[in-house]
Amino acid sequence: MSTIIDLTTQEPTANLVTTNIGIVPESELEIKLDKKDDGESWTITRTCMYVGSLHPHARGQVVRQDVWVAMKNGIKAGVQSGL
């Protein structure tokens, strides 16, 4: 038996983000992605600045920062000598 969901009565679900001031709606954050090529690796930094009104003391502050480091190359030991 299937369940019928009346979408007209559903509350919109906000995406929530864990930050250093607690869990806040994503809509209260200004999120920036910064991608860099550091030679030996690529890095992606996602910075979340608080721009909402629920926590006025935190406005303009970075409340979360995620980092991804993708190594391009490992390390090679030894070089084949030509005799």
Next chain:
Amino acid sequence: MANSAGLCTSFKVELMLADHNFGTSSATRGATTADTFKFALYQTTATIGPSTTAYTATGEVSSGNYTAGGANATNGVAPTSSGTTAYWTPSASVSWTTVSFTTDCALLYNSTRSNKSVGSYTFSSQTVSSGNFTLTMPSNTNTTALIQIA
């Protein structure tokens, strides 16, 4: 001093002593399971490098949700070779969730064998704040693998 990249010199010696087992068999040790390898992260002020002989807590990052000693490297693919190069790479990224620290170095070490070091891997200084830190492995080929022995 600062962190520097390189396979640890002690690791090269220990390879000759059959000290490390990256695969599921070791003729010398009779092991049928691979050793457990781990990644530990270090602050930019640490001095991890090719001369490091074993994991150390000195200079290691500290944070809630980061356990001293770091996290396991996923070892799903045994060492192999192509041409004259033998190589191995962990088969998955390693990540830490909801942590806060600054780091520029990861030390790979063998926690099965007295925490003997394998190699140190450096990158530009990265600060994570109440967020996730993910270290993605290079492609497992003879020219890009995490460990290559030519």
